[in-house]
Amino acid sequence: MRLVACILLLFITLGTHAQYDVPAKEMFDKLGHKAVYNGTYDGIVSYMLYTNPWSGYRYGEQVGPTLEGYIRLYETTQDKAYLIKFVNLALKAVAWRKANYRFNDLLYMDGQLLWPMAHFIHLVLIDDPNLATFEVSSNAGLIEVPASTIAVNELPFQSSYVFQEIATWLLARGVESLDAIIADEWDEDIGFKGAAAVNLQGGFAGALLHLGHMAAVNSSYSGLQSYLDRGARLAALFRSDMDIEDDCSCSS
16 A cells, blocks of 8 residues: 555656646747747748748648647747747748638648637637737837738738737638638538548638637627538537548548
């Protein structure tokens, strides 16, 4: 019994230390810097080995989770620097969006990008009104507006922005992309046809529910109600006994 007690005490002690001693913020910053924009390391956006990874339209799988990570770190630390990092990376992702409002060749990668963008929009326009008026300067280099060959993909340049302006602009771009994808891919029986495996629909579910919820709490966004309905439909499909493609065992 003494041995068991000692082992339990060891696990409890290790668990307690883990809560305080693991420098999650510092680790995230180091990995984020290395993974995204370190001049000597090409980073996650080019692991597909494209000469220009952004022009290959396959960046959603890498950039999307990084964007969501910036939001999670802001929610954890309340450090707005993570939201500035988010904005700069999101603007670059939108700048490479195609003329048909798609980001990527593979549909589920679009969902991986739209999810964190919708999360940021909801955070600024609904969750935290103080963020709406938070001002960042482009003249000081805090916000870098990337050029795009497609005019609508380029944030109109200003000397400074408040987050509400950026979130509203991203909302318009997100609606363009979601509406185009829904028109081509939505099926009431299976969700998004090009991403029929349920785990691949998660990104779209996140985007639809974040934006659709805005209609439920603010009548100014009532036009987004259909997103909430479709997000609920995806949730119902997930809980149903529908046959799905299992990419692990290659069977239904």
